[in-house]
Amino acid sequence: MFTEIELKKYAQTLWWGLTTARTRPYAPGDNILLRFDAPALPLAEAVFDMLIEKGLNPVARQNMTTAMDLSFYGKGSQDQLTAVPAGDKELVGNLNGLISLIAPASLTHLQDVDPKKIGQAAVARKFMRDIMEQREQTGDFGWTLCVYPTAALAESAGLTMAEFKAQVVRACFLDHEDPPAKWTEIFAEAEKVKAWLNGLDIKSLRVTSENTDLTVTPGRDRRWLGVSGHNIPSFEIFLSPDWRGTEGVYYADQPSYRSGNYVEGVRLTFEKGIAVKTEAKVGGEFVAKQLTLDEGANRLGEFSLTDRRFSKITAFMANTLFDENFGGDQGNCHVAVGASYSDTYAGDQSTLDADKKRDLGFNDSALHWDLVSTERKTVTATLADGQELIIYKDGEFQY
Numbered sequence: 001m002f003t004e005i006e007l008k009k010y011a012q013t014l015w016w017g018l019t020t021a022r023t024r025p026y027a028p029g030d031n032i033l034l035r036f037d038a039p040a041l042p043l044a045e046a047v048f049d050m051l052i053e054k055g056l057n058p059v060a061r062q063n064m065t066t067a068m069d070l071s072f073y074g075k076g077s078q079d080q081l082t083a084v085p086a087g088d089k090e091l092v093g094n095l096n097g098l099i100s101l102i103a104p105a106s107l108t109h110l111q112d113v114d115p116k117k118i119g120q121a122a123v124a125r126k127f128m129r130d131i132m133e134q135r136e137q138t139g140d141f142g143w144t145l146c147v148y149p150t151a152a153l154a155e156s157a158g159l160t161m162a163e164f165k166a167q168v169v170r171a172c173f174l175d176h177e178d179p180p181a182k183w184t185e186i187f188a189e190a191e192k193v194k195a196w197l198n199g200l201d202i203k204s205l206r207v208t209s210e211n212t213d214l215t216v217t218p219g220r221d222r223r224w225l226g227v228s229g230h231n232i233p234s235f236e237i238f239l240s241p242d243w244r245g246t247e248g249v250y251y252a253d254q255p256s257y258r259s260g261n262y263v264e265g266v267r268l269t270f271e272k273g274i275a276v277k278t279e280a281k282v283g284g285e286f287v288a289k290q291l292t293l294d295e296g297a298n299r300l301g302e303f304s305l306t307d308r309r310f311s312k313i314t315a316f317m318a319n320t321l322f323d324e325n326f327g328g329d330q331g332n333c334h335v336a337v338g339a340s341y342s343d344t345y346a347g348d349q350s351t352l353d354a355d356k357k358r359d360l361g362f363n364d365s366a367l368h369w370d371l372v373s374t375e376r377k378t379v380t381a382t383l384a385d386g387q388e389l390i391i392y393k394d395g396e397f398q399y
Helices: 004-021 038-053 066-075 078-082 088-093 115-124 126-137 151-157 161-171 179-198 284-290 354-360
Strands: 031-036 057-062 097-102 142-147 202-208 213-216 236-239 247-252 256-258 261-263 266-271 274-279 300-306 332-338 368-373 378-383 388-393
Touching: 004 038, 004 097, 004 142, 004 179, 031 038, 038 057, 038 097, 066 078, 066 115, 078 115, 088 126, 115 126, 115 284, 126 142, 151 161, 179 236, 247 368, 256 368, 261 284, 274 284, 300 368
Parallel strands: 031 057, 031 097, 097 142
Antiparallel strands: 202 213, 202 378, 213 247, 236 300, 247 266, 256 261, 266 274, 300 332, 332 368, 378 388
16 A cells, blocks of 8 residues: 555654644654554554654553454444453553554444444543543543545445545645645744734624634633644544534535444534534434434534645545534534533643633533534634634645
């Protein structure tokens, strides 16, 4: 799939992402969890070798295979689904970094499994994500992830393997002599956009397109983030809004795969921050179940915009990492129902405890599901002084 040179470039790009995502530099002896799907083994080996050369301690963990997934979620009892293996909590509590390589051998193998069972397992393990988030807030942890092409991804996206790989290569700048240098350029340009947005005193945002009319409230003490190194590729500029101020209708025209289910044409209607109505052209029952996963599953955790001038992604990729960064002709807007990102808090991260999160309207959930709109859209900000300002139009930020 990839040449030795491309694999090395991909590994170097992930290192750029990991070091950019952490507020403190890495040092020899730091523990890095390398989590990967079986088809991504060639890239996992390249990343492992790079980490060894840098004096770090890679901890390699392969994700469950398709057959293991079916056995675990299909046959597992509630006790088995919610059991946490001995040592996992201690491992997560001592990690300095995480590199995740996504390479699914199937996207639909769990379609006949009750989504509640998948949700039970996720809820039981949410505490580990909380630990990583807390360590990230103190600068002790950073993470990044990427996609490795598989036949299942290409087929689901309606692309050949060559076409799918070409999208990955262009999006991650693996066709450049020095991909990390190119990412540094994108990072610098994104900094300009974030500085502009963070300099605006925005009271609310209204997104309008053919099928969307949604108002989002950024909330107090928020900051826009993006191109942080967490995702490779990543071109989005986002924040975690005050979920309580969400009103109106959001329509995701781009399909998505989640937990073995194909979903298309999701329409959510929000009232007083809650998605009171869920609809979908395909997968409506699954959508409804996902949004009842826990108390926060039907609330907004993220609002994001991608500038088409940054992103080279021009095709549906059947993977959220790429699809939420779609460039195309009109860029994209996406929202996530479920968990918010604490690092969008503009104050001292170390002071952001559970009580303050609730007070500021940061949403908490085991779910985080990105739903993407590629329709031509306009995003209008209402500023604190009542002035209205178009910040995004026809796929581009208006900075």
